[in-house]
Amino acid sequence: MDTVVNVAALLFFPGGLFVITAGLFYEWIDRKIIARLQNRIGPRWFQPFADTVKLLAKEEVVPEKVNPFFFVALPLAALAGALTAALYVPMAGLKPAFSFPGDLIVTVYLLGLLTLCTGLAGANARGRFSLVGATRTLTQFFAYEAPFLLALLGPAIAAGSWQISEITAYAETHPWVLLSQPIGFIVAMIGLMGKLELPPFDSPEAETEIVAGALTEYSGRGLAIFHLGKGVELVIGLTLITSFYLGGLANPLDFLLKTIGLLLVMTIPQSLMTRLRIDQTVGLWWRYGALLVLVQWLVLFAWQIV
Amino acid sequence: MTAVITPKKEKFIVPIGPQHPALKEPGHFEFAVDGEIVTDATVRLGYVHRGIEKGTEARTWTQNLYLVERICGICSHIHALTYALGVEVLAEVEAPPRAQAIRVLVAELERIHSHLLWFGVAAHEAGFDTLFMYSWRDRETIMDILEALTGNRVNYSANVLGGVKFDVTDAQRKVILEGINFLEERTHHYLNVVTTDSMFLQRTRGIGVTRLQDAQRLGIVGPTARASGVMRDVRVDAPYAAYVNFPIHMVVETAGDLEARFIVRLKELFESFRLIREILDNLPPGDLQVKRFPRRIKPGEVISRVEAPRGEVFYYIRSTGSENPDRVKVRTPTLCNMASVLSLSIGHHLADIPMLLVGIDPCFSCNDRGVAICTSDGGHDSWTWERLRQFGIDYYANKV
Numbered sequence: 001m002d003t004v005v006n007v008a009a010l011l012f013f014p015g016g017l018f019v020i021t022a023g024l025f026y027e028w029i030d031r032k033i034i035a036r037l038q039n040r041i042g043p044r045w046f047q048p049f050a051d052t053v054k055l056l057a058k059e060e061v062v063p064e065k066v067n068p069f070f071f072v073a074l075p076l077a078a079l080a081g082a083l084t085a086a087l088y089v090p091m092a093g094l095k096p097a098f099s100f101p102g103d104l105i106v107t108v109y110l111l112g113l114l115t116l117c118t119g120l121a122g123a124n125a126r127g128r129f130s131l132v133g134a135t136r137t138l139t140q141f142f143a144y145e146a147p148f149l150l151a152l153l154g155p156a157i158a159a160g161s162w163q164i165s166e167i168t169a170y171a172e173t174h175p176w177v178l179l180s181q182p183i184g185f186i187v188a189m190i191g192l193m194g195k196l197e198l199p200p201f202d203s204p205e206a207e208t209e210i211v212a213g214a215l216t217e218y219s220g221r222g223l224a225i226f227h228l229g230k231g232v233e234l235v236i237g238l239t240l241i242t243s244f245y246l247g248g249l250a251n252p253l254d255f256l257l258k259t260i261g262l263l264l265v266m267t268i269p270q271s272l273m274t275r276l277r278i279d280q281t282v283g284l285w286w287r288y289g290a291l292l293v294l295v296q297w298l299v300l301f302a303w304q305i306v
Numbered sequence: 307m308t309a310v311i312t313p314k315k316e317k318f319i320v321p322i323g324p325q326h327p328a329l330k331e332p333g334h335f336e337f338a339v340d341g342e343i344v345t346d347a348t349v350r351l352g353y354v355h356r357g358i359e360k361g362t363e364a365r366t367w368t369q370n371l372y373l374v375e376r377i378c379g380i381c382s383h384i385h386a387l388t389y390a391l392g393v394e395v396l397a398e399v400e401a402p403p404r405a406q407a408i409r410v411l412v413a414e415l416e417r418i419h420s421h422l423l424w425f426g427v428a429a430h431e432a433g434f435d436t437l438f439m440y441s442w443r444d445r446e447t448i449m450d451i452l453e454a455l456t457g458n459r460v461n462y463s464a465n466v467l468g469g470v471k472f473d474v475t476d477a478q479r480k481v482i483l484e485g486i487n488f489l490e491e492r493t494h495h496y497l498n499v500v501t502t503d504s505m506f507l508q509r510t511r512g513i514g515v516t517r518l519q520d521a522q523r524l525g526i527v528g529p530t531a532r533a534s535g536v537m538r539d540v541r542v543d544a545p546y547a548a549y550v551n552f553p554i555h556m557v558v559e560t561a562g563d564l565e566a567r568f569i570v571r572l573k574e575l576f577e578s579f580r581l582i583r584e585i586l587d588n589l590p591p592g593d594l595q596v597k598r599f600p601r602r603i604k605p606g607e608v609i610s611r612v613e614a615p616r617g618e619v620f621y622y623i624r625s626t627g628s629e630n631p632d633r634v635k636v637r638t639p640t641l642c643n644m645a646s647v648l649s650l651s652i653g654h655h656l657a658d659i660p661m662l663l664v665g666i667d668p669c670f671s672c673n674d675r676g677v678a679i680c681t682s683d684g685g686h687d688s689w690t691w692e693r694l695r696q697f698g699i700d701y702y703a704n705k706v
Contacts, residue, residue, distance in 0.1 A: 200433065274505045
């Protein structure tokens with residue numbers, strides 16, 4: 001019986017089908033809202049689904065002189081990492097499927113796997129745009145990963161646990177952590193946008209410079225899988241931030257309202273800002289992002305000691 | 307045209323074009339990069355060479371009016387205007403004052419449309435898509451005005467030899483003024499955005515600085531030159547058509563960076579708005595066309611220059627007394643400005659390159675007419691006309 005439940009958790013809920021569908025749905029919301037903010041009509045609700053189906057049905061062209069094993073395996077590893085991470089977060093406001101002390105760190109690293117795989121895939125594909133894109137992807141990876149993790153550790157310190165379910169329980173029983181740690185919330189949100197390479201942090205895939213960045217050589221299935229992985233990561237990131245900073249996730253309705261609300265907030269910088277150059281992105285992180293979180297931590301420690 | 311700056315081998319080269327999302331038309335650029343910094347730049351143009359100059363020799367003087375209008379999709383009126391002004395000088399005919407005023411009116415409307423189009427594209431290159439969408443939405447106003455006035459959105463076909471085709475009615479005058487008022491308000495907003503938005507300024511202020519002496523040395527024209535403090539505008543230096551009666555104030559900035567190029571183009575819009583209002587209020591009475599325009603034009607040659615939205619358009623026209631021109635030579639502003647992109651890009655970030663490229667408002671299909679041969683060992687070689695002709699003869703002789 002346990003095995004059946006575990007397999008169901010992997011394949012249907014909270015991992016697998018559910019989170020993939022949710023990822024595509026959230027992607028549509030993101031695209032639609034930005035389109036409306038930009039005075040455009042925007043895609044219909046099934047557009048991300050249609051794109052994925054179309055890409056999956058297309059031929060996958062493997063370029064010459066690449067390692068075919070890595071070319072095929074890297075997207076799979078990326079999606080697998082993202083889907084595994086979904087098991088440890090309170091998806092849809094329910095209890096995480098699996099939980100152990102310190103799973104927060106594991107989850108954040110599983111999320112990082114997607115970016116790492118994207119960078120490696122770009123380096124493996126050997127195209128000129130792919131290589132520049134891969135360099136930028138990995139540069140950005142080292143820039144945002146630390147502040148994002150530090151920002152998520154803020155609530156963890158307040159809760160006195162590195163277990164996601166316990167931090168969520170802490171957030172539910174206390175006033176919103178957003179109020180006590182506003183800097184951490186902002187850094188976490190921007191960190192998520194950086195992770196997902198959303199505008200204005202999209203220089204790793206800046207189309208006017210390097211076409212599609214690390215994924216330029218990908219077509220068909222590989223591209224679709226990377227795309228799905230990104231959608232999954234969006235949902236998990238939103239879930240983590242809302243459950244930590246926005247008073248936990250008590251039930252599915254709570255989950256829906258809070259995550260979509262956060263997504264709406266995230267569309268504003270996406271449509272209001274000019275793309276940052278990669279040196280500007282990195283500078284922003286290390287000069288302000290990491291520093292601000294450390295200040296937040298000092299305040300937190302001081303407050304706990306007092 | 308092929309220009310090479312210190313060719314070096316075994317560099318990591320990022321190719322931009324012929325097909326690339328940053329380019330709206332085909333051109334080929336090779337940027338050697340060291341990490342993110344560009345160390346070397348090469349351009350190869352000529353992908354959209356259409357043989358229009360040669361084509362003019364097989365058409366009559368009147369037919370050519372429609373052919374040259376298709377040299378550029380954005381500044382189509384300017385080309386027809388330059389051609390018409392040149393041919394009128396050759397034929398010793400002068401278009402009536404009302405026609406000249408309407409020509410300038412359409413030219414200024416076209417300038418507004420072109421600058422707004424450029425503004426959107428430049429914002430898109432910087433990754434600021436919201437500004438792109440908004441400026442192109444507003445640009446629709448000017449497209450509607452042009453359609454209401456001339457019947458067409460792109461090739462207005464306003465000119466005939468010796469005049470213009472249409473008059474401005476009171477209803478059209480009202481539509482134009484309403485549109486201009488709306489656009490003036492929007493332009494104030496855009497000027498505010500490009501001078502105060504800190505994120506946008508990070509990408510434009512101090513980027514791609516062209517100093518005055520460099521601009522003069524490279525022979526840069528148009529708003530790009532005026533952004534570097536070069537006092538160069540054909541409308542002021544050698545007024546043509548109705549610019550004699552409706553003078554324009556030259557907009558000049560001295561910073562020479564991308565921000566200055568934005569400011570110059572947006573401020574030129576205000577000049578255009580002012581001029582359009584002035585023309586509509588003081589439209590001279592009289593005919594729209596001369597009564598008769600000769601079919602054959604007596605032998606002679608003429609140089610005709612006008613200020614297109616991108617800079618100086620130059621026409622050389624020669625007649626041998628027949629129904630067709632003997633030679634029409636066109637030089638468009640992009641050709642003059644292209645060298646500045648190459649010299650500017652060295653030392654800049656790869657991310658700034660699309661912005662620098664768009665900063666000159668390039669229009670590839672207008673300027674593609676030169677011949678350059680790339681040899682297999684990477685060398686470049688310019689061919690003379692005789693050599694090209696001989697190559698053509700030999701090529702077809704061997705083929706048969």
